[in-house]
Amino acid sequence: MTDVPTGYLRLPSHALPIFNSLVGPFWIRPERDGITFGFRVELRHCNPMELCHGGMLAAFADIVLTGGCNHVARLSKFLVTVSLATDFIGPARIGAWVEARPEVLKVTRGMLFGQCLMTADGEPVLRASGTFRHAGEPDPRFNRIARLLEAQPEASAASASSAGR
Secondary structure (H helix, E strand, C coil), rough: CCCCCCCCCCCCCCCCCHHHHHHCCEEEEEEEEEEEEEEEECCCHCCCEEEEEEHHHHHHHHHHHHHHHHHHCCCCCCEEEEEEEEEEEECCEEEEEEEEECCCEEEEEEEEEEEEEEEECCCEEEEEEHHHHHCCCCCHHHHHHHHHHHCCCCHHHHHHHCCCC
């Protein structure tokens, strides 16, 4: 098991071995006004220089923005990535703890706009912004984070205090 900072909960894997499950595990930490995602850089995430591959960082940004913004906006819908823009700022070395906090910029009837800043051991490594389409009725398959937090008394209290803000 990887060394994980205090307060993080492991995000459960999907039932099928989909992409997210194959590149994880990912961790979440509820906060008063949002949620933070994290993962530990392993050799399998790296390029030949033993730095986290840019594709892994971009994939993590997409996971943070779709899952995290979905949770923050309380949509419980599948978000389809329409566009994802990334700016690589610095390297994430093997063994680094990488984290990102999704920020919802705007939700419309069919679109969500979000952004995040990703850090590795506290240093900025990537900035990402994205546009995501959502449609249909809420679906419980897409509220995994809420279900995980509801099962954790401390996490539920932190999440509830953010909902009242």
